[in-house]
Amino acid sequence: xxxxxxxxxxxxxxxxxxxxxxxxxxxxxxxxxxxxxxxxxxxxxxxxxxxxxxxxxxxxxxxxxxxxxxxxxxxxxxxxxxxxx
Numbered sequence: 001x002x003x004x005x006x007x008x009x010x011x012x013x014x015x016x017x018x019x020x021x022x023x024x025x026x027x028x029x030x031x032x033x034x035x036x037x038x039x040x041x042x043x044x045x046x047x048x049x050x051x052x053x054x055x056x057x058x059x060x061x062x063x064x065x066x067x068x069x070x071x072x073x074x075x076x077x078x079x080x081x082x083x084x085x
Contacts, residue, residue, distance in 0.1 A: 037066075040066055043064075044064040047062075047064055047078065048062050048064075051080060055080075055082055055083065056083065057080060057081070057082065057083065061080060061081040061082075062078075062079070062080050062081075063077075063078070063079040063080075064076070064077070064078050064079075065077045
């Protein structure tokens with residue numbers, strides 16, 4: 001076995017499986033937002049705008065989720081990855 005044969009046997013990443021994983025993440029995310037109230041997308045955007053007044057963050061670095069355990073209890077979860085200074 002030569003050195004060139006070693007490099008030929010490496011497989012390229014399977015783009016179909018990568019696309020499938022990404023699609024599963026998107027579907028799971030949309031399922032979570034399906035039961036959210038109508039005002040939730042606007043509230044999420046406004047929260048991101050307030051955070052951006054103080055710290056420059058990408059929208060991908062902010063996660064806002066609404067968990068409804070029952071009819072009486074709702075939990076708003078906010079995760080922000082802050083840049084290092």
